Amino acid sequence: MKPEINLIDVEYLAKHGHPWDQYEWLRANAPVFWHEEENGPGFWAITKYVDLCAVSQNPKVFSSSVTGPLIQDRDPSFFFGKDSMVFAMDGPQHERYRKLLARGFTPETLAVLRPRIREIAIEILTEARQKGTGDFVSEIALRLPAGLIAEMMGMPRQELEHLTDLVPSRHANDDTVASPDEMMSSFMEQLTYGQSIAEIKHKSPENDLASFWVNSEVDGDRLTAEEFTWFFVFLLMEEGARVAMASGLQLLFDHPDQLKILMSDIDGHIETAVDEILRFSGPVPCFKRTAVEDVTMRGQNIKAGDSVMLFYASANRDEDIFENPNTFDITRNPNPHVTFGGFGPHECLGKHVARVEIAVMFKELLTMMPNITSNGEIERAKTNLVAAISYMPVKY
Numbered sequence: 001m002k003p004e005i006n007l008i009d010v011e012y013l014a015k016h017g018h019p020w021d022q023y024e025w026l027r028a029n030a031p032v033f034w035h036e037e038e039n040g041p042g043f044w045a046i047t048k049y050v051d052l053c054a055v056s057q058n059p060k061v062f063s064s065s066v067t068g069p070l071i072q073d074r075d076p077s078f079f080f081g082k083d084s085m086v087f088a089m090d091g092p093q094h095e096r097y098r099k100l101l102a103r104g105f106t107p108e109t110l111a112v113l114r115p116r117i118r119e120i121a122i123e124i125l126t127e128a129r130q131k132g133t134g135d136f137v138s139e140i141a142l143r144l145p146a147g148l149i150a151e152m153m154g155m156p157r158q159e160l161e162h163l164t165d166l167v168p169s170r171h172a173n174d175d176t177v178a179s180p181d182e183m184m185s186s187f188m189e190q191l192t193y194g195q196s197i198a199e200i201k202h203k204s205p206e207n208d209l210a211s212f213w214v215n216s217e218v219d220g221d222r223l224t225a226e227e228f229t230w231f232f233v234f235l236l237m238e239e240g241a242r243v244a245m246a247s248g249l250q251l252l253f254d255h256p257d258q259l260k261i262l263m264s265d266i267d268g269h270i271e272t273a274v275d276e277i278l279r280f281s282g283p284v285p286c287f288k289r290t291a292v293e294d295v296t297m298r299g300q301n302i303k304a305g306d307s308v309m310l311f312y313a314s315a316n317r318d319e320d321i322f323e324n325p326n327t328f329d330i331t332r333n334p335n336p337h338v339t340f341g342g343f344g345p346h347e348c349l350g351k352h353v354a355r356v357e358i359a360v361m362f363k364e365l366l367t368m369m370p371n372i373t374s375n376g377e378i379e380r381a382k383t384n385l386v387a388a389i390s391y392m393p394v395k396y
Contacts, residue, residue: 002025002029003019003021003022003025004022005022005025005026005033005035005045006019006022006035007019007022007023007035007045007285007286007309007311008035008037008071008285008286008384009384010382010383010384011382013285013380013382013383013384013387014379014380014381014382014383015380017380017387018282018285018313018387020317020326023047023311023313023314023317024317026045026047026314027047027048027314027317027318027319031046031047031048031051031298032044032045032046032051032297032298032299032300032302033045033047034300035309041307042307043288043306043307043308043309044297044300044302044306044307044308044309045309045311046297046308046309046310046311047311047314047315048314048315048318048320049315049316049318049320049321049338050320050321051297051298052310052311052312052315052338052342053315053338053342053343053344054297054342055289055308055310055342056310056338056341056342056343056344056346057342057343057344057345058344059090059091059094059289059344059345059346060292061291061292061293061295062289062290062291062292062308063090063289063290063291063292064087064088064089064090064094064287064289064290064346065088065089065090065091065093065094066290066292067288067290067307068088068288069087069088069287069288069289069346070287070288070385071286071288071309071384071385084226084227084230085230085231085233085234086098086101086231086234086349087234087287087346094345094346095345096221097227098345098349099218100213100218100221100222100223100227101213101223101231101349102349103212103216103218104152104209104212104213105349105350105352105353107352109209110352110353110356113148113151113152113353113356114356114360116148116151117144117147117148117151117356117357117360118360118364120144120147120148120151120157121144121360121361121364121365122364122368123147124139124140124143124144124147125140125364125365125368125369126368127139128140128396129368129369129396131396132395132396133375133393133394133395133396134393134394134396135391135392135393135394136245136246136249136392136393136394137242137246137389137390137391137392138165138391140245140361140365141242141243141245141246141361141392142161142164142165142242143161144241144242144245144357144361145164145239145241145242145357146160146161146163146164146165147160147161148353148357149164149235149236151208152208152209152210152235153197153208153209153210153232154201154206154207154208154209154210154211155197155210159193163189163190163193163236164236164242166186166187166189166190166236167186167190167236167237167239187233190232190233190236191229191233193232194228194229194230194231194232194233195225195229197210197228197229197232198210198214198225198228198229198232199225201214201215202214202215202225210228210232213228213231214228235350238348238350239283239386239388240278240283240284240339240340240348240354241354241357241358242388243281243283243284243386243387243388243389244274244277244278244281244283244354244358245357245358245361245362246388246389246392247277247281247283247387247388247389248273248274248277248281248358248362249362249365249372249392249394250374250378250389250392251277251280251281251328253373253374254328255328258273258328258329258330261330261331262330262362262366263366263370266362266363266366266367267363269330269331270359270362270363271355271359272330272331272332272333272335273330273362274355274358274359274362275332275335275337275355276328276329276330276331276332276335277330277358278337278339278340278355278358279316279322279332279335279337279339280316280328281313281387282312282313282316282339282387283339283386283387283388284312284313284339284385284386284387285311285312285313285384285385285386285387286309286310286311286312286313286384287309287310287312287346288307288308288309288310289307289308289310290305290306290307290308291303291304291305291306291308292304310342312338312339312342313387315338315342316337316338316339321336322335340354369396371395372394372395372396373394373395374392374393374394374395375393375394375395376393377393378391378392378393379391379392
């Protein structure tokens with residue numbers, strides 16, 4: 001029986017998480033589906049793996065820049081900075097920006113960052129363990145990405161923790177969480193801080209990635225101060241690792257058999273466990289593309305100007321790609337999930353760093369706190385921009 005289809009209902013998402021039954025029905029019956037919006041023009045919902053990858057790999061037809069990649073439930077002017085962010089670019093502009101940033105995400109850079117990520121994780125976990133109980137999201141999951149950004153920027157961790165703490169309000173679709181004015185104020189604080197980093201690192205470069213990005217050249221080209229500032233804001237908004245840490249821990253609580261397997265050989269299973277957490281939890285529900293010409297997909301006529309929403313969590317449960325897709329299996333291998341994109345030009349630049357963050361945190365967490373347990377009901381964020389647990393009480 002066909003369920004009522006509303007893939008972006010923030011009330012449903014806050015109460016239940018992803019609409020898995022709707023995804024499953026759409027994949028089987030209407031994989032390219034015209035989705036009405038209560039206060040919008042509607043969009044085409046893409047729910048199958050091959051179609052999502054095809055759209056992702058064809059930016060000449062499906063643009064990220066025309067109207068941006070986000071669901072804009074609020075006043076579109078609120079997203080005035082999207083045109084300066086790498087995920088909202090196309091063509092030569094996007095290629096140039098990624099080229100200038102990519103040298104900060106090399107295996108050599110990651111090798112330098114990894115031991116520091118571990119040190120930060122241990123510091124955070126040690127502080128949390130002393131409390132006995134707490135909120136895993138605010139006390140642990142939020143703090144490691146903030147610590148890593150601080151390390152990359154060469155700036156105080158406490159300041160970055162404050163700035164990343166403002167990000168959930170940027171992702172909320174609910175005025176009871178933060179008013180538009182409050183959200184804009186938070187955003188401007190982040191933007192101003194990014195500008196100050198660019199100025200400091202240009203005048204007094206140090207041995208950190210911010211100094212590298214601000215001052216280095218590639219083929220005679222370099223990032224402008226404005227471009228670096230927007231990249232900094234984008235880093236703050238990139239919540240995949242934070243979301244996956246909380247969702248991953250909840251998955252291990254819900255699947256004690258998988259937790260037992262992981263605990264039996266953390267080093268042997270951690271890499272596949274991280275990818276399965278990323279596949280199964282679906283940290284980012286969807287991103288948007290805009291058709292720039294008429295195109296037909298699975299018999300559906302998509303018109304130039306139509307919005308096309310890519311539902312990554314649905315593609316990650318596609319029965320044609322994954323065996324037993326609704327089973328959480330930390331030993332799953334291979335695991336070609338599309339959580340970081342559909343293998344196109346917008347594939348996440350920092351995906352390897354995110355994997356390391358998650359892997360290091362879970363290894364240290366399960367080593368230092370092997371008896372960590374749930375201590376109450378979780379709360380989910382009221383937004384359709386990330387599938388995030390916003391509050392997670394635990395006993396350390």
